[in-house]
Amino acid sequence: MSAKPTNSAQNTHWGKVSLALCAGLFVSMQVGKLGPAIPVLRDDLGLSMVDAGYALSIFTLLAIFLAVPLGAFSTFFGRRSIIVLGILSVMIGTLGSTVITQPWMFLVLRALEGFGFIAIAVNIPAFITHLAAPQDRTRALGVWSIYMPTGMAFALLVSTPFLTQIGWRGLWIVMFLLAIPLLIGLWWALEEPSAQQTREPPAVARMVANSYRAPGLLMVGACFGVYTFQWVTIMQWLPSFLNEEVGLSLEHAIYFTAAVVFMNGPGCYVGVRFAARGVRSSSLIVIGAVTMAVLTFAIFGAGVPPLMRLILCMIYSFIGGFIPANLFLLVPQYAPDLRHVSIGNGILMQGSAVGQTLGAPIVAALVTQAGGDWDVAIWPMLVMSGCVFLLGFFGFRRSNL
Structure with a gap:
């Protein structure tokens, strides 16, 4: 096995780690919000059972093909850029969904949300590794590990009352509004570790090959x-x-x-x-x-x-x-x-x-x-x-x- 990676951080930036966790909680809520909304979406947009199945599974299908490329792209374009692009993708997907009327449009925008989810889920842990001092890395990654079940469970709990009070479009708007301060905070707080970035496509391809080896x-x-x-x-x-x-x-x-x-x-x-x-x-x-x-x-x-x-x-x-x-x-x-x-x-x-x-x-x-x-x-x-x-x-x- 390779030697453990070193980290340039002398002190753990717990505030930034917490902000990174908020990003994970936010994108995992996009997974949990859909299940309770399916009956309403079928009535409002005319989603078929097949459409609903695609909507529920599209994050997973995209992850099979995009998870590794989005991890690799971050070494070329920078992790902060990919993370911000991920938040923007979720924002466009959620806000755009509130004005559409056709099932296929909803599926396209749902796929855009899925792209954002994967971009965040793949790249935030690497940022946390950079932000944490070596002695705190285990605890920092442990905090991150709760993001998926916690965000999903929260969305499952709050979606039903929100759907009753403001409808699915209102719930999607709430998600969009939550993303605004998160986007600003991530852009301000996350600094790109230049030593971890390369602008040479062949080098990125070698990194992917080395990872799979x-x-x-x-x-x-x-x-x-x-x-x-x-x-x-x-x-x-x-x-x-x-x-x-x-x-x-x-x-x-x-x-x-x-x-x-x-x-x-x-x-x-x-x-x-x-x-x-x-x-x-x-x-x-x-x-x-x-x-x-x-x-x-x-x-x-x-x-x-x-x-x-x-x-x-x-x-x-x-x-x-x-x-x-x-x-x-x-x-x-x-x-x-x-x-x-x-x-x-x-x-x-x-x-x-x-x-x-x-x-x-x-x-x-x-x-x-x-x-x-x-x-x-x-x-x-x-x-x-x-x-x-x-x-x-x-x-x-x-x-x-």
Whole structure:
């Protein structure tokens, strides 16, 4: 494995790290806001079920193809430029959506939001690595690791009352307004580390090739993919379970699902705190994998009371958070140097997107073939847990991490 990257920061800029986290929370809210709005969008814009499926999955599909290129572009154009472009893309997408009337226009603007989401998610962690002093880097990246579940859960919680009061167009305008101070703050606060930038396209291409040749970064991407496969399956199953078996309304099912999603955030932070206290990331990843495997039997097994299943889902999400949090920590460790961190984060995000893309249809096909019996979801979930365990125990542990 390559030597750990060095950092020029002598003192951690916690204010700037907090601003970077706000950027992550903001773009993850763009993911969470859509689900509750789908019924309203179908009525207002005439979205078909296929259109709705594309709208829900377009961020993931774009991430497969754009995550690594956007990480590479940042080394050529500068990370701050790509991050600001990402915020502007989300702003144009959200504001533009409020004046359109055709489904295809909504999908195009949703794709623009997706571009912005990926630009932020890939490049902010590299900036945090630069902003944090070496002794604080683990804690700073740990703070970042909560961005996705926390922002998604918050959007799920607030979207329903906002949709009731001001409609989906009003909600999109609120998102646009939130982006304005964020854009100004990011432009002012983030300084481009010139030593991490290159203006030579062949050099950028070599950096991408070197990143894909780094076994550690490939393991991180693969591990995130098989973890995401499991976590997304639980989130896909939970609303229908709460609605059909517990008898909750869809609105209340969304609230409970948001609570389960939210639990992943504190789990990420606790996992990083353990790492900061000297526990190996590989050990924490193994703990997460074993816990998720054991709880899979209880969650999908027969005879478990509904309330207990919900509690187990929260524990599943919490302990599962150990895995993504520590994968974020491993990217700078496996990257050849700091210039490769954005590309490494792109590989991580690419793996996550592949896991999401494959997980939902594979599990849905198995459940459909079994006549709607979700018990069959146990087996692909256990296979994925086994893959995480093997990567943690035999892959990352060999690197003494």
